[in-house]
Amino acid sequence: MNWKNEQKQSGMRQYLKVSIFFPILVLVLYSILFLVMPDKAWPALKNSVSILQSLLIPLCLVFGLIFLINLFLNPAKVAKYLGRTSGLKGAVLSAIAGVISVGPIYAWYPLLKDIKEKGAADSSIAIFLNNRAVKPFLLPIMIAYFGLLFVIVLTVLMIVASFAIGYVLSIFMGIDKPKCAD
Amino acid sequence: MKIAISSAGSTLSSNVARQLGTAEYMMIIDLDTGDVEAVSNPGKGQQRGAGIQAVMLAISNGADTVLTGYCNPAISRQFETGGIEIVTGISGTVAETIQNFKDILPKETDANLDRSAGEAPKTDKKKYINAARSALRQLINILPVMFSIVLLIGLFNTLISKKILAGIFSGNPLIDNFLGACFGSIFTTNPINSYIIGGELLKHGVSLVAVTSFVIAWVTVGLIQLPAEMTALGRRFAVLRNFLSFLSAIIVAFLTVSVLNLTGIVS
Structure with a gap:
């Protein structure tokens, strides 16, 4: 199976679908609503605007945090070491790379495939992917909605769970030798 | 300072390759020592994924700047995130490119040499600008889908009653926990969207455990992305990882709410 074509079809197309077609779909939906039920459309729009207003300050903080991460950390550089390290060090590095990684997931698949072929453990890749759920620069938004304590508890548990998933996955993958991706 | 130039051949007289990802070679030039190395480009002849490999090649060779004919914006961003400056629109031979680059460089090199006194390097300002520019771009990338989600929630809040x-x-x-994880498993987009949806669901009286498993599954499980993950990392790996992540979303949601209950924050 041709990886490039497959990747193009599934990863990129899905991303485009979400980032282009989704907003268009929503706009079409609103247009229809304005024509059919204008009395419902206005409150819906007003409600959306008030949600956006409440997101304004957290979003500014998000910008500041992304700026700092860009300045001091380099996800690609950290990810590069995943192929060379193993054990606890590898797991911690994978977690850090996952946490600081940005951008749509499809952009990371080629790099992950590459470092996997270079010898990165399955557990490292799984830990990387699961820690993408922990995003320090989005904490302001999360705190605004759920409160600080919830965010701390959830973040800690998610990181612990990612290690558990990496561990269990490596056991299952080791039962018989995994086939190569292609 | 090291620069990398995409090249059609392995010598200094070779032409600069127009496409970065698919170039035959990457010439790595150390401007301080004058060392030149021709590194075969692993992405040559490929279409997708070649750009990412070029980024990796430049990073692993310690390049500060990459010069090429053309590089697509998504890959440029990867370079910027990696702290590497990318200069496009370059043509001519590799030797000419090095000379031209050196001609515009002296001021900056002198500044670097004067740095021994311990002053802040001049390039720091550039680093800040690049980081800010890249942050702005990342934020803008999030916005279209985020705005759409907010608009949908506005619609949802108006049309769907608490009863439904x-x-x-x-x-x-x-059941709520399981359902939350199911809804969160369909897509994998930016987590910010799951926070907004989850937060609004909470206001509508949906239980915290459902919202929590939804938020976790949103990023860690992706049915729509599953084919891409399978081709990149293997069918078995992708299916197992998604399945384990789904279970983990349910368990972590349960534990999170239990911990919060113990602290008395959530009744």
Whole structure:
């Protein structure tokens, strides 16, 4: 199976679908609503605007945090070491790379495939992917909605769970030798 | 300072390759020592994924700047995130490119040499600008889908009553938890969207455990992305990882709410 074509079809197309077609779909939906039920459309729009207003300050903080991460950390550089390290060090590095990684997931698949072929453990890749759920620069938004304590508890548990998933996955993958991706 | 130039051949007289990802070679030039190395480009002849490999090649060779004919914006961003400056629109031979680059460089090199006194390097300002520019771009990338989600929620808040929602999320923690994880498993987009949706669901009286499993599954499980993950990392790996992540979303949601209950924050 041709990886490039497959990747193009599934990863990129899905991303485009979400980032282009989704907003268009929503706009079409609103247009229809304005024509059919204008009395419902206005409150819906007003409600959306008030949600956006409440997101304004957290979003500014998000910008500041992304700026700092860009300045001091380099996800690609950290990810590069995943192929060379193993054990606890590898797991911690994978977690850090996952946490600081940005951008749509499809952009990371080629790099992950590459470092996997270079010898990165399955557990490292799984830990990387699961820690993408922990995003320090989005904490302001999360705190605004759920409160600080919830965010701390959830973040800690998610990181612990990612290690558990990496561990269990490596056991299952080791039962018989995994086939190569292609 | 090291620069990398995409090249059609392995000598200094070779032409600069127009496409970065698919170039035959990457010439790595150390401007301080004058060392030149021709590194075969692993992405040559490929279409997708070649750009990412070029980024990796430049990073692993310690390049500060990459010069090429053309590089697509998504890959440029990867370079910027990696702290590497990318200069496009370059043509001519590799030797000419090095000379031209050196001609515009002296001021900056002198500044670097004067740095021994311990002053802040001049390039720091550039680093800040690049980081800010890249942050702005990352934020802008998030916005279209985020705005759409907010608009949908506005619609949802107006059209869907609490009664309908209560019909789906019955209040049974086990079922709610499972349903939350199911809804979160469909897509994988930026987590910011799951926070907004989750937060609004909470306001509508949906239980915290359902919202939590939804938020976790949103990023860690992706049915729509599954084919891409399978081709990149293997069918078995992708299916297992998604399945384990789904289970983990349910368990972590349950534990999170239990911990919060213990602290008395959530009644």
